[in-house]
Amino acid sequence: MAxxxxxxxxxxxxxxxxxxxxxxxxxxxxxxxxxxxxxxACRVARGLDEDALLPGDALWFHVRDDQVVIEFTTETPDRGGCCDCPHEMEA
Incomplete structure (x- = not known):
């Protein structure tokens, strides 16, 4: 079993x-x-102090046809359900 x-x-x-x-x-x-x-907003989302320096890759800037877009991404692991526990599978 794997x-x-x-x-x-x-x-x-x-x-x-x-x-x-x-x-x-x-x-x-x-x-x-x-x-x-x-x-x-990025500092709040990452739980940083309001005067903390952000890592150089925290914010991303993109140019669209007629816009400048500033963005950041956060990830949240899903801790619920059976998907976070080990499973056994027959090989």
Whole structure:
């Protein structure tokens, strides 16, 4: 018999979207506001102090056609049900 475990992980993506229509793009002030709000929310989601430095890969910036998108992802393991306990399977 083989022994195995399984797990389920739920990912959540939080996004701040700043309009960046051509030909002007996005104003630095608006990107800065969104960046600050995203950083604050990321600290809360990770249980960090409000003045803690974020790792360099905590926030991601993407450019869409007419938007600047700032995002971060959190993952939550599902601890319920039988999927977190060892199972035996006949080979």
């Amino acid at each position: 022994t195995y475990t399984t797990e389920t992980v739920t990912s959540s993506v939080r996004r701040w979207i700043v309009p960046a229509e051509e030909p002007w793009g996005a104003a630095a002030e608006e990107v800065s506001k969104a960046w600050g709000a995203a950083a604050a």
